[in-house]
Amino acid sequence: MPAIDANRLLRDLYALREIGKYKTGVHRPTFSPQDIESRQWLATRLGEAGLDPVIDGIGNVLGHDPAPGRKLLLGSHIETQNHAGWLDGALGVIYGLEIARTLGHGIDVAAWVDEEGHFGSFIGSRSFCGQLTEDEIDQCANRETGTSLREALQQAGYAGRPRIEVDPARYSGYLEAHIEQGAELEQLGLRIGIVTAIVGSRRFRISFTGQQNHAGTTRMAVRKDAGVALVKLVAGIEARFPAIANKRTVWTTGDIRLDPGAPSIVPGGAELIFQFRDTDSTVLDALEATLNDLIAETNAGPCSAVIAGRSTSEPAMMDARFQDALQTAAEAHTPGRHQRMPSGAGHDAQILSRRLPSAMLFVPSIDGISHHYAENTSDEDIVLGCQVLADAADALRTPS
Amino acid sequence: MPAIDANRLLRDLYALREIGKYKTGVHRPTFSPQDIESRQWLATRLGEAGLDPVIDGIGNVLGHDPAPGRKLLLGSHIETQNHAGWLDGALGVIYGLEIARTLGHGIDVAAWVDEEGHFGSFIGSRSFCGQLTEDEIDQCANRETGTSLREALQQAGYAGRPRIEVDPARYSGYLEAHIEQGAELEQLGLRIGIVTAIVGSRRFRISFTGQQNHAGTTRMAVRKDAGVALVKLVAGIEARFPAIANKRTVWTTGDIRLDPGAPSIVPGGAELIFQFRDTDSTVLDALEATLNDLIAETNAGPCSAVIAGRSTSEPAMMDARFQDALQTAAEAHTPGRHQRMPSGAGHDAQILSRRLPSAMLFVPSIDGISHHYAENTSDEDIVLGCQVLADAADALRTPS
Structure with a gap:
């Protein structure tokens, strides 16, 4: 089982945290200057990892493995709620980056735009899954400033680019890691959650x-x-x-x-x-x-x-085989300290799961805090979560 | 029984309505330019009626009968809620003016400042009754603009003037007329309400x-x-x-x-x-x-x-003898079409009643509307209410 580089993982998470830093958290709303800077920063890191980076016409950042063969897609989002935490979204994206580096091939990485809904509802992952029409883009606007999505895309330099849509023949499935955003794992003394379904x-x-x-x-x-x-x-x-x-x-x-x-x-x-x-x-x-x-x-x-x-x-069920792979990996690294659980919060995986077999992994949130700059997870749990996801990705990228 | 001059009464009410006119109502909040203009207008009218007019250090307008002997005090307020009705307060003040003119002597007239509470709670009638300290005046401020009461008094030109307090030896009692501000009289087909108590x-x-x-x-x-x-x-x-x-x-x-x-x-x-x-x-x-x-x-x-x-x-009970005088007058002018009833709204009479025997008369509000520019009462009911109050005042000004 390939071992991730814990220092490299944490270094990248810390570096991303500096872009839009707010107290101990981050203020990086969708298409703010800090958000646009972080997308460029991520594209550069994906290129350094040997992936072909692209930011598409809706703002999604994708890193494509240039080698032939089916891929596993790993991702989450990097914009934040206002004055929020440093791990919500960023964790899953940097896990993808680190796992692509660790496994060497077979992994694509995605950062879906605006999961937090500054302009709309899951516009990044819905665009990728073919669920976002041009008409809806015309109608989206920033919920605070009123700036239209079209104008924000223009200012970011993304307008006019093609929007990349999922090629189901390319992918065997989708994996997303995320902080729990609740206190259940912590209260039960557990370190990994394997998501069974995302609530409707x-x-x-x-x-x-x-x-x-x-x-x-x-x-x-x-x-x-x-x-x-x-x-x-x-x-x-x-x-x-x-x-x-x-x-x-x-x-x-x-x-x-x-x-x-x-x-x-x-x-x-x-x-x-x-x-x-x-x-x-x-x-x-x-x-x-x-x-x-x-x-x-x-x-x-x-x-x-x-x-x-x-x-x-609607409720979104996670793939049974993918859940099993996550559980096998979790049991190997932290025996007995993991559980299956639903996600009470919404995630891009609920969109992806309509097109690809999908699963999610949770790491504990200290005191259950999220959407607040005090949000945090211990470095040990961050590293463990990445290793468990890497093992599962390694098992899943080669069809059994 | 002396007859009031209905045309003169309505002419004065219409004239006052022009100061701060808003749609069919009035916008004349306490110490606005329109409110200050209306106080001066009233002082001039009181002087023309043979009373000695004064605007005191809190903004109360008083008209004193210069003749010797005990007086009956009649009044209400002339500032309004924002974008409110033309009769709320003004009715009782102009009734006082008209009755002073009709009866010729024995009547003082008052317009208590800020009954509507733009700066505080009943500051005009409480000042007159010795319940408003200089400390409280220091602390009062406009609830919308934050302008201090001291500054507003300065701008109005009232600062530094003495505040007039009640001389219980001068007055045999206090009478206040007001619109009902509810729909009960109208729904019961009645034309006069005689207030038994003001709710706490x-x-x-x-x-x-x-x-x-x-x-x-x-x-x-x-x-x-x-x-x-x-x-x-x-x-x-x-x-x-x-x-x-x-x-x-x-x-x-x-x-x-x-x-x-x-x-x-x-x-x-x-x-x-x-x-x-x-x-x-x-x-x-x-x-x-x-x-x-x-x-x-x-x-x-x-x-x-x-x-x-x-x-x-606290609840304020109205004087039994004064209620009887109002009822006798009402029965003479509109037999059977009057009732005794509590006041669910607050009025300056609840303050005055702690120092002087007091009573209140209500006239119907069309559709029960108040604190809105659509507030109204028929001219017939306005005239009837003034005549009933004049009869009661005539009976009460000479101790029986």
């Missing part, structure tokens, strides 16, 4: 309409309080979802707004953002049916409620 | 603390969701308050905020603004005890809750 999610914006009124002069019996209607619906979710949910189902009311939101005014409007996630579509369907029941109950009362926005992603 | 209110800012986390990777069992804790408390209020409340008790959650308020983040913090109002202090005490029970129940769970802010006003 359904996200809803629900708007409530009542009647705005004076909070002193409007009697309770005649009120149409949109805020109370919202609270009763959320309380209904909390009361009914546990009986329908799986052990690992999660649901979250992330935001609530009352309109006008003044102390002495009965709210005439209200809005919430709600989502739930599970790896089982039948569970997602059952939860959505219950949500619709609760909305119907609201509409039988003094206020009305409507789903003003809905977006979904 | 208790207002709370409640902060919830949990733990911010990733909404995909954090299992339900380990979450400390501050938003869920907030929703359960509000649902608890809605479940338990009806059994404790009086028929006219009102309670309102006016605002809710989740922190950080993002779709995929378990809220680590949350805050709400809650208030309740009743004319009975024992009911207010019982409601507050239940609120404290609910907060204690929250603190027994995964999140903590604290009352981060609390402000209160």
Whole structure:
């Protein structure tokens, strides 16, 4: 089993961390100057590793092994959330670089653009998988600045280049490593997670309409309080979802707004953002049916409620043979200290898995922290994760 | 019974409406140029009516009857909420002016500054009643612009003037007319409301603390969701308050905020603004005890809750003899089409009633609208209300 170069791996991760460094983390949003610099930096490293580097028309960075034969594709993303951690995404990309160097051939490396969604939803991996239309590109814009994706691509120098799409004949599969972004591995004293599936999610914006009124002069019996209607619906979710949910189902009311939101005014409007996630579509369907029941109950009362926005992603199953390869490698290097587990967060692998056999490996997140500059993983776990992934890649690149 | 001059009354109300006119309403916040102009306009009108006009060191406009003998004080306020109605406050002040002119003597007129709370809480009537310290004036500032009250008084030209305080030997009592700000009179087909009491209110800012986390990777069992804790408390209020409340008790959650308020983040913090109002202090005490029970129940769970802010006003009872005088006058002019009722909104009369026998008269609000430029009352009801108040004032100014 070829051994990775732990010092070279860490040196590259540390070097990438300097581009857009923020406290102990990184601020490198998609198509910021720091993000564009990091893409060029990565392309240079891929070339030094003997791969043919290219940055395509959507901003994906790819390193192609020039040798003949089928390849295994390894990757993740290198842009970050705002003022976020140094490993989220970068870890999986630099693992790919290090494994391509270690194995010498049979490995392609990818950094998918904008996994963090500054401009859209998985636009890099969806472009590669043939799911991103030119029309959608026309409509994407930075969620904070409003800069259009077209303009950002122009400024980055990527506009007009072809977008590279997956050639299924070239690849035997896709592997992605990532920090766990939760505290489960750490709490169980484990060092490797082997992802069984990436959860599907359904996200809803629900708007409530009542009647705005004076909070002193409007009697309770005649009120149409949109805020109370919202609270009763959320309380209904909390009361009914546990009986329908799986052990690992999660649901979250992330935001609530009352309109006008003044102390002495009965709210005439209200809005919430709600989502739930599970790896089982039948569970997602059952939860959505219950949500619709609760909305119907609201509409039988003094206020009305409507789903003003809905977006979904389906659960993505990881390939069984790839999971087995990861488990064999993990057991060899850290016997008994690994587990199979779903991913509660979304990853590019959920897109790739529709086109290629795919799998994911998790390393522990210290205190479970992610999307924050304090995010970290011990050097020992970083090195172990890369070696386990290298072993699995070595086993998988030669069809058994 | 002396008859008021309906045309003169309406002409003055229309003239005042022109100062800061906004659509069909008025934008005349405290110490805006329009508000200062309207104070000078009123002082001039009071002088023309034979009263000695003065604008004092807090901005109150007073018209003193120069004749000897005890006086009845009539008033309300002339500044408005932002982009609000033309009658809220102005009605009661111009009634005072018209009744002083009609009765010829025995009437003082007041326009209390900032009843609407742009700078503080009832600073005009509280100054007059000896409840506003120089220290509090130092601390007041415009809630929108941050301009200090001292600076605003300086710019208006009122700084350095004495503040006039009530002389209980001068006054036999206080009368205030106001629009109802609700739809009850209209719905019952009534034309006059005689206020029995002004509700007391208790207002709370409640902060919830949990733990911010990733909404995909954090299992339900380990979450400390501050938003869920907030929703359960509000649902608890809605479940338990009806059994404790009086028929006219009102309670309102006016605002809710989740922190950080993002779709995929378990809220680590949350805050709400809650208030309740009743004319009975024992009911207010019982409601507050239940609120404290609910907060204690929250603190027994995964999140903590604290009352981060609390402000209160006590219920104010209106004088029985003054109510009788208003009822006799109402019955004479609109037999059977009047009722006694509490005021769910706050008014300067709740401050004055601690120092002088006080009472209030309501006229109907069309569709119950107030604090909006569409606020209105029919001319017939405006004229009727002034005549009823004039009769009551005539009866009350001569001790029986």
